[in-house]
Amino acid sequence: TMIALLAGDGIGPEVVAAARRVLDVVAPDLTYEEGLVGGAAYRAQGHPLPPETLDLAHRADAILFGAVGDPAFDALERAMRPEQAILGLRKSLKLFANLRPARLFQGLEDASALKPEIARRIDLVIVRELVGDVYFGDKGRGFTSTGLREGHDLMRYDEVEVARIARVGFETARTRQRRLLSVDKANVLETSQLWRDVVNEVARDYPDVALSHMYVDNAAMQLVRDPGQFDTIVTGNLFGDILSDQASMCAGSIGMLPSAALNHESKGLYEPIHGSAPDIAGQGKANPCATILSAAMMLRHSLDRPDAADRIEAAVAATIAGGARTADLGGNLSTDAMTQGVLATLE
Amino acid sequence: TMIALLAGDGIGPEVVAAARRVLDVVAPDLTYEEGLVGGAAYRAQGHPLPPETLDLAHRADAILFGAVGDPAFDALERAMRPEQAILGLRKSLKLFANLRPARLFQGLEDASALKPEIARRIDLVIVRELVGDVYFGDKGRGFTSTGLREGHDLMRYDEVEVARIARVGFETARTRQRRLLSVDKANVLETSQLWRDVVNEVARDYPDVALSHMYVDNAAMQLVRDPGQFDTIVTGNLFGDILSDQASMCAGSIGMLPSAALNHESKGLYEPIHGSAPDIAGQGKANPCATILSAAMMLRHSLDRPDAADRIEAAVAATIAGGARTADLGGNLSTDAMTQGVLATLE
């Protein structure tokens, strides 16, 4: 079983190395190949997603991804930016289903801006569509008939794209409280009206799951007012991008939360939801938990090793409950010390 | 000076009547004409925005709007839904600039899900573009070449549309702390790249305002983590819809927050940011403050009566500080009793 390690930019290499140490204990038989991605790849090869890396990603059984993004490349045209690497990987591997769980780890009440009694109730997962929507529709810059500069991006979905992510939403809800909320903007967008129709059609196959619908602006409000009301949320690429980052912050720290991007063959790309954090890169301060937990998701969703996944998740929760805190959580543990803490709890 | 009163659906008539009582005290010379809008108009005339109402809106010096939306009409096709009335008014009157202030009223710490020390620091205004973006681009339902149902909505802006809202952003920042944040998704959207270029160009005329940029997913996180960091935020129609509702909820209650939608002639439409709340309609329980404060914004932005606006705002703040609470704020005052409280504080 071969894992592609795409560490990327900023704190990416530090947190991926930490997760690798944990994997070496719970799944020592895994093998690894490293690939360049993001700004690091651009520096070495002039492109954020070189063909060798894409080939590696296709050959691997799963991908553990760090982060991409480097302000040094912000002046590049869009297609060459580090962020394009992750969009390219998602599209090429058809990773249409992004799972983003959010919950408050016991003991992290202080890290959330929400009142403790509200934050403590957060236990939700956002199922975000990842290869369609306004991210991948026809886009460009041009001129209007009167010579004005304009920019455009087409938001669109077809029924197959909506149905397959809706199914992941219903299946995910089945492993939880059997409540699925679909988020759209059907009072304004035709794309959302199709979305809502198709989700309602797929719902016929899941009579055991309670389905409801909410507009995205209301969902953004409700995620602040009472995030504990949500179980499983399914939504499109753009709304999912915004709501999942919001939900993670409600849960206290983006340094704690993992994500999975899956395709039909359960091939997956696993990455922390935080970014490359160039301001703290190379200082050994990054919180490795989100990436360690992403490795756990990899063991569960792509490698069929739920026991190893459970072990990692329990170790991270116990380490945090024991008071271990990196800087993002208001403490002063290094990346290394936090990783040691998790390793010690594992054994 | 003639004001169009468009009360609309649900609690709209109750809160507009309350605001009218306050206006009668601070600006007794204003005259009013009432118009049907939303579900109420659909019932009477088969259309959510009848020609008479549109004509009234064009003739009026300003519009005080309640709310539209009625679940009884959710099965109608999109173009006939109550919500289309507000979109139609915005477009027809070219109300391109939506001002949405958010702050925590003194004494309402309990109403916010955020920790009091975080919520107390909220004092921001979102300047949302209101007549462009994916709301008004070419849209429709159709079929792909392989016969699949699809839906699409074109996101687009041209440089004139971006520049005029950017100017409102910079001008608004000038009346505040001179810090403007522009929110986009320039790492993915071409529309956002144009947006960012044009905002940077307009910035040359405002060297006294500190401009920064943020991606929308990060903005949604930061609005939860530390909303006190923001002063003035300028963004597009869709991102503004989501972020402004999120910001209002951070500030405690959508029952307290007003909004203005302005065009180049300072003609404005003023409305509470909350919706028609059909579940409590007709019960005399709605919080009238958001609409009363919208009337204050009307006096300031369209009628050039800042003193009267100040009087209303001070009266609402004092009434709340004195402990008056409608149901949404955890109390049991009726709409009438809250309005009486504001009137008593005015005099």
Ligand SMILES: CC(C)[C@H](C(=O)O)[C@@H](O)C(=O)O
């Ligand atoms: C880096 C960026 C293109 C990406 C996205 O918008 O999908 C990121 O925000 C994410 O959510 O993984």
Ligand SMILES: CC(C)[C@H](C(=O)O)[C@@H](O)C(=O)O
């Ligand atoms: C009712 C709806 C069309 C509207 C919008 O999306 O603009 C509302 O949410 C708002 O923000 O005023």
